[in-house]
Amino acid sequence: MNPELRELYQQVILDHYKDPRNYKVMEPHTHHAEGHNPLCGDQVEIFLKVEDNVIKDISFQGNGCAISKSSASLMTAFVKGRTVEDVQKDFDHFHALVMGGEISDEDREQLGKLAVLEGVKEFPMRVKCASLAWHTLIAAIKNEHEKVITE
Amino acid sequence: MSSAKAAGSAPGKEVSTSAFNVHEIRKDFPILHTEVHGKPLVYLDNAASTQKPQCVIDKVAEYYSATNANIHRGVHLLSQKATLEYEGVREKLAAYLNASSSKEIIFTRGTTEAINLVAYSYGRKYIHEGDEIIISYLEHHSNIVPWQMLCEEKKAVLKVIRMDDNGDLDMDHFHSLLSEKTKFISVVHVSNALGTVNPVEEIIRAAKERGIPVLVDGAQSVQHQHIDVRALGCDFFVFSAHKLYAPTGVGVLYGRKELLEKMPPYQGGGDMIASVSFEKTTYNELPYKFEAGTPNIEGVIGLGPALDYIQKLGFDAIQNYENDLLVYTGKILRGTPGVKLLGEPKVRSSVYSFQLEGIHPHDTGTILDLEGVAIRTGHHCAQPVMKRLGVPATARVSISFYNTKEEIDYFALSLQKVFEVFK
Numbered sequence A: 001m002n003p004e005l006r007e008l009y010q011q012v013i014l015d016h017y018k019d020p021r022n023y024k025v026m027e028p029h030t031h032h033a034e035g036h037n038p039l040c041g042d043q044v045e046i047f048l049k050v051e052d053n054v055i056k057d058i059s060f061q062g063n064g065c066a067i068s069k070s071s072a073s074l075m076t077a078f079v080k081g082r083t084v085e086d087v088q089k090d091f092d093h094f095h096a097l098v099m100g101g102e103i104s105d106e107d108r109e110q111l112g113k114l115a116v117l118e119g120v121k122e123f124p125m126r127v128k129c130a131s132l133a134w135h136t137l138i139a140a141i142k143n144e145h146e147k148v149i150t151e
Numbered sequence B: 001m002s003s004a005k006a007a008g009s010a011p012g013k014e015v016s017t018s019a020f021n022v023h024e025i026r027k028d029f030p031i032l033h034t035e036v037h038g039k040p041l042v043y044l045d046n047a048a049s050t051q052k053p054q055c056v057i058d059k060v061a062e063y064y065s066a067t068n069a070n071i072h073r074g075v076h077l078l079s080q081k082a083t084l085e086y087e088g089v090r091e092k093l094a095a096y097l098n099a100s101s102s103k104e105i106i107f108t109r110g111t112t113e114a115i116n117l118v119a120y121s122y123g124r125k126y127i128h129e130g131d132e133i134i135i136s137y138l139e140h141h142s143n144i145v146p147w148q149m150l151c152e153e154k155k156a157v158l159k160v161i162r163m164d165d166n167g168d169l170d171m172d173h174f175h176s177l178l179s180e181k182t183k184f185i186s187v188v189h190v191s192n193a194l195g196t197v198n199p200v201e202e203i204i205r206a207a208k209e210r211g212i213p214v215l216v217d218g219a220q221s222v223q224h225q226h227i228d229v230r231a232l233g234c235d236f237f238v239f240s241a242h243k244l245y246a247p248t249g250v251g252v253l254y255g256r257k258e259l260l261e262k263m264p265p266y267q268g269g270g271d272m273i274a275s276v277s278f279e280k281t282t283y284n285e286l287p288y289k290f291e292a293g294t295p296n297i298e299g300v301i302g303l304g305p306a307l308d309y310i311q312k313l314g315f316d317a318i319q320n321y322e323n324d325l326l327v328y329t330g331k332i333l334r335g336t337p338g339v340k341l342l343g344e345p346k347v348r349s350s351v352y353s354f355q356l357e358g359i360h361p362h363d364t365g366t367i368l369d370l371e372g373v374a375i376r377t378g379h380h381c382a383q384p385v386m387k388r389l390g391v392p393a394t395a396r397v398s399i400s401f402y403n404t405k406e407e408i409d410y411f412a413l414s415l416q417k418v419f420e421v422f423k
């Protein structure tokens, strides 16, 4: 098989696609946001439980390709227990990773399993698939007050 | 237009297909001999845009090398030449579509702008509060949003012809929507998402009895069948040149003169005026009234040889060949385990929408691309259709007369690669 393709669809990615972690609606939650990629119809919903600035719990739902679904699944496993500030930094590092931007070895190390998504950088049309869940997570965090009130 | 079923039961067509020399035809399209990702290109995204024959490419290059000048102004030779060529294509189009005069041919940027022009100009003058406009479930977003915008502004009501699970319009529902409130109908001839060929003749007939103007979105029909606007009887017919083997950035609006004449201009500017003063501006006559500013001159001029090319091939031969290939593609897709077709319309043209079980269309698209196979994935700018079928997106193959059975076989083989990645 084409090596770029193998790199893109690594076993971990296929595994998270077929068996996504934290894939459910979470009630109650403190934060929630919906992400939508109008270009391809991908949709993701993120639910958060934030206490003392720490992400205590997270779940997601939605439909999308293997890249977007596995990215969301890997993200939920990764950010559980991290602070809101950590997550903002993680997002920047993850973004650099999938865009083929500058990233220090230390930061790459920190991203752990998320590094399997690096193959996306060879596929510019697919970068947005990998980053949709992250954008939605950040939106959920920022929407705290609005959502807490309405829900 | 091809009926998959009818053709499927007529194996006798093989003879005329072989007379159509696809390998000679392919020589006319330089891009078909290129590679992507180190594999020969198999271009099956013709509904999005078609490739251009050498004669079109040469014409555009020749225009810039030998003719380039602005049109309808200037007495110098180049301007005269450019104007003659540009207007020559308008004449050619009028004959091609069997319009009653070249005044009925307006150049736009594309199908989208042509529909917007009608919604803006006709709509804002003749649609009022409480009036109803009918579109269908199968519309491309470009034939939904302009009418929604109009309805919102005018407090008019948008009515949508339902579609069934096969992707066919519910014609009983259509007839039940007609009333004295109906003031405009705008429908797609062939669905870009499912390939459904809509019974526009029936729609037009029913509309005519009530004196309701009809716009037909021919973006996906004009490249697969001969269009005679007077035989069809529609009031407006729109399409994009880039889907008809011609350059991008050019659309065609055919409108019946009687209607165009009573419509106000769409945009103001140069070319569309007869005289301008700060007190009063008078508008130019048709078709210039609707063509403000410098148009896409090389694009229009490039449309000329595309029309010649298609006429040389002839729609009888094109349809025979395309229909045979379409039936072949359908057999392959139906015969591949794990393939789910979306839409089984009564009459189909050029397009198959499908999904691979458990695999998102995007992943299918990326993996096929690495094999050199170009298909479209996504919602095809037809989100209501996707919603109706309960899917977020589909993969779509769309064929043209320059595609071959070998390419379809290769596409089928590539589908197995997709399954392999996901197994």
Ligand SMILES: Cc1ncc(COP(=O)(O)O)c(C=O)c1O
Binding pocket: B047, B048, B109, B110, B111, B112, B113, B140, B142, B143, B188, B190, B191, B192, B217, B219, B220, B240, B381
């Ligand atoms: C049925 C239909 N209508 C309208 C359009 C819009 O055409 P354009 O983008 O060239 O304006 C398309 C293009 O995909 C189409 O398939």
